Amino acid sequence: MAADAMPAAGPVMVQVRADAPDAAAQIAAGVAGCDPALVLIFGPPGPAFEAIAHGLRARLPARCTIAGCSSAGEIGPQGYVTGCAVAVGFPSVSFRAQALVLRDLPQLPVSDWMAELRRMPAAFGVDPRRNAFGILLPDGLAGKEDVLVATIEAALPALPVLGGSAGDGLEFRRTMLIADGAVTTDAAVFLMVETDLALAEVTFAHFSPSDTLAVVTAAVPEQRLILELNAEPAAAEYARLTGIAQADLTPTEFARHPLLLKMGKRHHVRAISGTTPQGGLSLLSAIDTGTVLRLGRAEDLIHGFAEALDRLPRPPLMVLGFDCILRRLAIERAGLTDAMSDIFTRYRIAGFSTYGEQHSGMHVNQTFVGLAFMPPDPADPAGAADAA
Structure with missing residues (x-):
């Protein structure tokens, strides 16, 4: 069957202990079946997470983009977890991706970033028949997210962009950004992604x-x-x-x-x-x-969130989620961790706890920001969905 005739396929989630000696091999094996065009990886900062990044690059095809960041906690197939590496594989039958590292955040080289971002669509070759979106993963300790999102909004005004700031648990000492096996800091990873799946943004603040x-x-x-x-x-x-x-x-x-x-x-x-x-x-x-x-x-931490997900036009194949660490702390204090994890599992949400969230050209806090991937709507050739 020709690639453009193959049915759409949703992302694949994999979770392993970050300190497992074969963590990279487990993740690579877990996503291999979907022939990923993109693998996102989130986990606790440190040598083990860096080893996973290097190990994945060695085990996945060169055409697969690998990106990710350290977290303040992870969201895996069973909900909230800590000390784990959570990976999401985006199958090549439904996705294409390209990564750009925006470096030197403390110096704010905005003109350089703007030029790099404006060159991206031509190099990527966006297909107008498919849905394109951006993912932003900035260093959450550099404190430059507001400038970053404004720069991206100015350079790529037609592209919906969302993301989460890399974290370090509750230590606030060091974060890690990953792009194709290389690990850096004081930077942001920006991804341009294209898919034939339907998309809907989900945001919720309690x-x-x-x-x-x-x-x-x-x-x-x-x-x-x-x-x-x-x-x-x-x-x-x-x-x-x-x-x-x-x-x-x-x-x-x-x-x-x-x-x-x-x-x-x-x-x-x-x-x-x-x-x-x-x-x-x-x-x-x-x-x-x-x-x-x-x-x-x-206010209500649970029901409003579930209602926002219920408003999606179709059940999601997966939701990529960026959830503020302060929301997680509030949920833990309220004794609702298991209830929230049940919702994450029900709607197939994977991602991480952040130091801040980005969406609609803004940097915000204490918010859940997610992107739902759904089967294309047969009645809508473009397959796009309004945000929930």
Whole structure:
């Protein structure tokens, strides 16, 4: 049967212990049957994960693009896991992919990135009869996601792009980016992907704004630091607003009481990663002096998420998911880990816990961002679906 006449095939998920001595061989064997055009790999940072990256390049065909990043936890075939390498193989019968490494994030060489991104479609040879999308995997510690997504949006305005920031558990020390067996940091991996499957974006955030306002009266934008809220030391004022002792502020408490920024008609989280020794707040997204924030309140974690997935036009073959680590912490505190894992399993969601999510030209936090792959709609030759 000719390749263009073969039936569409969905992605394949593989999960192994990251420290298994034969982890790369297990993953390669698990995806080999789908003849992958692209393999995405997510796992805990360290020598074992680096060995997997090198081992996969040696075991998979040269025409297979290999990309991925370190995580703050993984989402595998059975839901939330830790200490595992989760791989997703995208079969060549339904997918094509090309990777670009955007380097030197601290220096922000935006003009160079723009030129590289604009050359990509011609080199890739996008087929207008198929659906194209982008995946962005930035270093979550470099703090440059806002500039990255704006650059990609300007260079490739017609391409839907989503992704997640590479993580390091709750250590916030070092992340790893993977592109074709090479491991790097202070960079972002950008993938242009094409498929004949139908696509739908799924986004979900489990919070709403309260009436409690806080004005950023002093900040260090380039470091994503709030020094003062309401003209008071930021950590102390946040503790007062939430009713939590400053000494008891932890990532779990930050997840329960997010700071929200209104953009257009929607509120987006400006997530807190920690406090500074000087009493400031470190954020995972851009912030500036004069910004007006609202204290958020967490709402339903489970049912709204399931309802968002239920609104997909057809059951997904798989959903590639980027889920903020702060959502995971909130779910764990609420004792809902098994319930959320059941949803992940039911809808075949695979991906990782992130230091931030990217979609619709924005960098956000405390959000689930996913891309559902579905069989083509017989009534729609293009096979595309609206976002859920």
